[in-house]
Amino acid sequence: MIIQRVARIQQVMVEEEDYQELDCQLLHPTPTHAEHRVKAINYPELTGYCQVGDYVLLNGTAQHLQLGTGGYDFVRLRLPVHGTGAWNKMNTYEEKLGHLHQGHIMKLRYTPMQLAVFTWEEQCQLDQENPPGEEASSIRTPMLVISLHSMLPLLVLAIKERQPSCRIAYVMTDGSALPIALSKHVRICKQAGLVDLTITCGQAFGGDLETVTLYSAIQAAYQACDVVIIGDGPGVVGTNTQWGTTGILTGEYLNATAALGGKPLFVPRIQGVDSRQRHQGISHHTITVLTQLTPYSVTIPIPDAACWHKQMMNSFPLASQQEVKKQIAMIDERRRGKLLPAHQWQSVKLPSFSELERLLFSYPIPITTMGRELKDDPIFFATVFASAYYVIEELKRDYTDRRKDEE
Numbered sequence: 001m002i003i004q005r006v007a008r009i010q011q012v013m014v015e016e017e018d019y020q021e022l023d024c025q026l027l028h029p030t031p032t033h034a035e036h037r038v039k040a041i042n043y044p045e046l047t048g049y050c051q052v053g054d055y056v057l058l059n060g061t062a063q064h065l066q067l068g069t070g071g072y073d074f075v076r077l078r079l080p081v082h083g084t085g086a087w088n089k090m091n092t093y094e095e096k097l098g099h100l101h102q103g104h105i106m107k108l109r110y111t112p113m114q115l116a117v118f119t120w121e122e123q124c125q126l127d128q129e130n131p132p133g134e135e136a137s138s139i140r141t142p143m144l145v146i147s148l149h150s151m152l153p154l155l156v157l158a159i160k161e162r163q164p165s166c167r168i169a170y171v172m173t174d175g176s177a178l179p180i181a182l183s184k185h186v187r188i189c190k191q192a193g194l195v196d197l198t199i200t201c202g203q204a205f206g207g208d209l210e211t212v213t214l215y216s217a218i219q220a221a222y223q224a225c226d227v228v229i230i231g232d233g234p235g236v237v238g239t240n241t242q243w244g245t246t247g248i249l250t251g252e253y254l255n256a257t258a259a260l261g262g263k264p265l266f267v268p269r270i271q272g273v274d275s276r277q278r279h280q281g282i283s284h285h286t287i288t289v290l291t292q293l294t295p296y297s298v299t300i301p302i303p304d305a306a307c308w309h310k311q312m313m314n315s316f317p318l319a320s321q322q323e324v325k326k327q328i329a330m331i332d333e334r335r336r337g338k339l340l341p342a343h344q345w346q347s348v349k350l351p352s353f354s355e356l357e358r359l360l361f362s363y364p365i366p367i368t369t370m371g372r373e374l375k376d377d378p379i380f381f382a383t384v385f386a387s388a389y390y391v392i393e394e395l396k397r398d399y400t401d402r403r404k405d406e407e
Helices: 085-096 097-101 120-126 151-162 185-192 213-226 246-259 284-292 318-337 353-361 376-405
Strands: 003-017 021-026 037-042 055-059 071-077 105-107 113-115 144-145 168-172 197-201 210-212 227-231 264-267 299-303 343-347
Touching: 003 037, 003 071, 021 055, 021 071, 021 185, 037 055, 071 144, 097 318, 120 210, 120 213, 144 151, 144 246, 151 168, 151 185, 151 227, 151 353, 168 185, 168 213, 197 299, 210 213, 213 227, 227 246, 246 264, 246 284, 264 284, 264 376, 284 318, 299 376, 343 376
Parallel strands: 037 071, 144 227, 144 264, 168 197, 168 227, 197 210, 264 299, 299 343
Antiparallel strands: 003 021, 003 055, 021 037, 055 071, 105 113
């Protein structure tokens, strides 16, 4: 089912090369928008540029179903264009992306919106001097797998503050949003130099590099950068069932990293405040991944107990801390029962609460998880930061080891 409606663009509120936010007036009222006005997102790579006065066909299905899309429709088609400005801009955009026409790999395959991309694998075929790696026996590059998109800016903020010359790649998988242009965090991080390279794999599109598979994306990332972060874009999908959520796809990402010779680092989802019992403490999605979907051993940084200080007690009382310890013990016990290698839980000391607040204040927009900021659910943020500071120490150790090898 697709709910379609025709609208006229009243204002272009945000415009980037690959992204537009539009204020539109519906031509006919709907039960959900009797006031005739809606916000819409347009991806020029798929539909061309829009301008004030254009008529567009909108996909309003998510709004009709009142899903959590941030209150946006999506431009599906531009109707007869008002003037020539949009066509001229589209021609310029196509000229900038001319190299993509060398590609023969389709994304959004076999849909009316399928687009050709020039993948990294195809580039490697043309460049005989730089073929894809056959097999890596040991990858020293830290590879972090995240379960929520909001973890991305927290990680890169902390890592770049301590290691500003470190190159960070973000591999966006296709478990949630497919266009990387939807992510405000990616746009901000790229502009601020917090993320150096973006790679979209599978059906996801719009990254600096495109790959057919996650495995190729991992290879491309570790060859170019010092740290790799892997995870879905915004818009995780869930059904209140154990298996019907994109959150458990992190198991596949961890396994792909390990299969290629990497050392998978998992950023667990631990929350102190959530009305849903299944997400209190270690989320049930994280437990499923760590007990049933990861035959390899995974490194899991968590905050040192001393970091659960006074500022965290309101949202993460002692009883909750004890519950997390019980959950960790339960995960370890289940793995022993299946004769699986033990996961490596790493306790990490964090900077002071005020330092973390200062770090977050340097970011241009609030970083939230399920609408909650640091002060609302500090243990979630502390857990993500634990992974960042663990990686910082890993980078220091790797640098020391390489200096010794050179000597």
